[in-house]
Amino acid sequence: MNLLHIDSSALGANSASRALSAATVAKLQAAHGDLKITTLDLAATPLPHLSGGHLMARMGMGEPPELATELAAGGAALEALIAADIVVIGVPVYNFSIPSTLKAWIDWVCVAGKTFRYTEHGPEGLLGGQRVILTISRGGVYAPGTPMAVFEHAESYLRIVFGFLGVTDLEVIVAEGLAIGEEQKSAAMAGANAKIAALA
Numbered sequence: 610m611n612l613l614h615i616d617s618s619a620l621g622a623n624s625a626s627r628a629l630s631a632a633t634v635a636k637l638q639a640a641h642g643d644l645k646i647t648t649l650d651l652a653a654t655p656l657p658h659l660s661g662g663h664l665m666a667r668m669g670m671g672e673p674p675e676l677a678t679e680l681a682a683g684g685a686a687l688e689a690l691i692a693a694d695i696v697v698i699g700v701p702v703y704n705f706s707i708p709s710t711l712k713a714w715i716d717w718v719c720v721a722g723k724t725f726r727y728t729e730h731g732p733e734g735l736l737g738g739q740r741v742i743l744t745i746s747r748g749g750v751y752a753p754g755t756p757m758a759v760f761e762h763a764e765s766y767l768r769i770v771f772g773f774l775g776v777t778d779l780e781v782i783v784a785e786g787l788a789i790g791e792e793q794k795s796a797a798m799a800g801a802n803a804k805i806a807a808l809a
């Protein structure tokens with residue numbers, strides 16, 4: 610089985626979402642001895658924002674030599690996603706949404722004819738059987754029913770994106786309120802780690 614492990618926090622060893630994604634991968638590795646793990650660190654090696662040249666190449670309208678390295682990196686990211694049986698993504702919340710590096714990755718992997726297609730009945734996702742696990746960390750509290758819930762545009766956005774791509778097996782582990790204080794942070798991380806320990 611192929612597992613794709615993606616991180617997007619800029620905070621390296623101090624990152625909560627990275628700690629949770631690593632714990633998730635370790636848990637799955639213990640459960641499936643045969644996992645082949647591919648890692649993608651979008652903070653260390655970000656994909657470029659899509660340019661007109663990138664899009665023209667995607668549409669088969671020529672590949673400028675100066676974009677060859679970027680096109681190869683974007684293509685490799687797409688192939689790694691398609692090849693994955695399990696995808697684990699560490700997601701810090703930045704300004705009510707996902708990091709721009711993760712958005713750039715999404716722009717490289719949402720490709721008509723590869724991960725979704727348009728049919729006479731509307732768009733259809735092509736990633737069907739994959740299991741996707743998001744480990745989300747955020748400073749505030751946005752859980753359903755809380756006053757700030759309407760500001761939540763990271764988890765809700767990623768649910769839409771992966772649903773659009775055909776993923777039905779999506780699990781979300783959230784540690785929130787991390788900026789409120791040490792007590793809240795410890796409790797939130799313990800709660801998230803308990804959910805990771807209970808993953809099938």
Ligand SMILES: Cc1cc2nc3c(=O)[nH]c(=O)nc-3n(C[C@H](O)[C@H](O)[C@H](O)COP(=O)(O)O)c2cc1C
Pocket residue numbers: 618619620623624625626627700701702703704705706746747748749750787788
């Ligand atoms: C640039 C930046 C923007 C942030 N914006 C928000 C935000 O809008 N809402 C929130 O709850 N926390 C916000 N935070 C706090 C982070 O979500 C929190 O520190 C989280 O733990 C980050 O994940 P990480 O530890 O994996 O980097 C922000 C942090 C940074 C660095």
